[in-house]
Amino acid sequence: MGRSSKSNSNKSRQQKSEKKSKSLKNYPTLLGGEQQMLNDSIISDTDSLFNDASSIVSINSNFSTNRKYQVSDDGIVSGQQSPDYIETNDDNTIISTTNYEDSNKKLTPIDDTLAKLSDILDELLISKRKSNRQNHLDSLIKIFQTKFIGIYLDNRKTTLQQIIESGLKKFDDDTGSIALLLTLTIITIGNEFNDQFQSLYNLLLKIMIDPSAKPSVRSKVAISLSIGCFITDFGDEKIDEILDYLLSIALTNVRTSGGQSLISSQLTEINAFKALCLNLFTFLSTIADFDYVCQLIQQDINKLIKLMDSTDLDIRLSAGTTFAFLYEFYDNNDQEFDIYNLQDLKDKIMKLSNDSNKSQSKKNLRVQRSEFRDILHTIEGNEYEMEIIKFGYEQLDIDSWRMKIYYDIFCSILGSGMNIHLAQNQTLRDIFELGSVLLDKVLISRDTRMNAKQQHVTNRKQREISRSKMRGKRGDFDY
Incomplete structure (x- = not known):
């Protein structure tokens, strides 16, 4: 009985080994490209698959996304996620379309922003339908606003320049979005976009000073010019010219268009554009030659004062902010504020900070009083309250x-x-004088979590020690 049982067990082992060897024979065909599911199997190839280098390929179940593997000369398999089948190429590459999950490694999901960015830029170069172009522009602007993609634009500067230049020359409904795209590109790339901004400067300036263009388009172009002058080297040479144009637009009194009176909606858009130009004038004044800035203001100081009597809230606030910055600059440089009578300026600002005109909405009055109180706080010689x-x-x-x-x-x-x-x-x-970019936020958050965990363990130990001391005193009460 003992011998027969041993022989039976040997036969069963032989049958299992034969089945296993038969199943292993199928793998070379699988590697050749046949689609078959591989479940929890290990291939050990000693006969020099893949350029006569020994390799081990571990393929697990639950396959879903695509992955590409590269086999090095020493037989090591590496690459990105893939697979439903595996196939090899002549260039020593394994392409697998089966989902691969490695329980010992955490795979970081790859952001598809780069793929979207490349597709959108290519579509904007060739697409002629307005609806498609506007959708692509909106998507591209959203990517620029919500993500920092500066390192991915090194090879795309010329493409962006072509898209922006063609959009500005067409001068259609997309021009405003194109100008915003230019602004975001300069903010993202910085002075590396200097040459491209130089080639676009005259075209932008022509649109900004064109009275026939829509105020909303002129506003976005004005922002592009101001940001370009603020950041790029070429723009730094053009600051004085842009300051002159911005101030003249802000002080121009526009009531008619083509001989006809403006309707309420048109007047609102023009007032918004004028307020923006005055804000941009103050923005560029922070880095411009201050003597030149004061010279421009003194030429039209009365017009600038009258802007605080405007019926538009944004214009009043813009004028007040300009005077607050000017006074702050004079005070920081220990100079006397001599461009206007200081007491008259204080009286006007105080009146606006206490205004209770019922013709205005409660919200506008609340905003006006709050902003002009801060401006008056500065004009009276106090420091800015830090936020x-x-x-x-x-x-x-x-x-x-x-x-x-x-x-x-x-x-x-x-x-x-x-x-x-x-x-x-x-x-x-x-x-904003924040210094260099900090380490990866993932590492920072990981350290913070580790510190929090360590603190939690310390608190728990202290709590246990405190409870153990009080444990024997629970019944020591006199009733």
């Missing part, structure tokens, strides 16, 4: 009118992506 903007593990201190003007302008461009650019965009960090 703190927190983003991630850092904070931005708004401690002057100059920094407030910077923050307001870039917020109006970047929107909800402002914090992302403050954390990752070195150009913006230099403007």
Whole structure:
């Protein structure tokens, strides 16, 4: 009985080994490209598959996405995720279309932003339908605003220039979006876009000073010119010219268009454009030759004062902010504020800070009183009350009118992506004096979690020690 049982067990082992050897014979055909499911199997190839180098390929179940593997000369398989079948190429590459999951490694999901960016740029170069172009522009603008993609644009500068230049020359409904795209590109790339901005400068200036263009389009072009002059080397040479145009637009009194009176909606758009031009004038004044700035203001100081009596709230606030910055600059440089009678200016600002005109909405009055109280606080010789903007593990201190003007302008461009650019965009960090970009936020958050966990363990130990001391005193009460 013992011998027969041993012989039976030997036969069963032989049968299993034969089955296993038969199943292994199928793998070379699978590697040749036949689609078959591989479940929890290991291939050990000692007969020099893949350029006579020994290799081990481990393929697990639950396959879904595509992955490409590269086999090196020493037989090591590496690459990105893939597979439903495996096939090899002549260039020593394994292409697999089966989902691969490695339980010992955490695979980081690859952001498809780069693929979208490349596709959108290619479509904008060839697409002629307005609806498609506008959709692509909106998607591209959203990517620029919500992500920092500066390192991915090194080989795309010429493409972006072609898209922007063709869009500006067409001068159609897309022109405003094209101008916004240019602004975001300069903020993202910085001075590396200097040559491209130089080639576009005259075209932008022509649109900004064209009275027949829509105020909304002229506004976005004015922002592009101002940001380009603020960041690029070429723009730095053109600041005085742009300052002159911006101030003249802001002080121009427009009531008619083509001999006809403007309707309410048109007047609102023009007032918004004038207020923006005055804000951009103050924005560029922070880095311009201050003597030249004062010379421009003194020529039209009465017109600038009258802007605080405007029926439009934005124009009144823009004029007030300009005077607050000017006074702050004079005070920081220990100079006397001599461009206008200081007491008359204080009286006008105080009147606006206490205004209770019922013809205005309660919201507008509340905003006006709040802003002009801050302006009056500065004109009276007090320091700017610091505001703190927190983003991630850092904070931005708004401690002057100059920094407030910077923050307001870039917020109006970047929107909800402002914090992302403050954390990752070195150009913006230099403007706000934040220093170099910090380490990867994943590493920072990981350290923070580890510190929190360690603190939790320490607190638990202290709690246990405290409870053990009190454990024997629970019944020591006199009733």
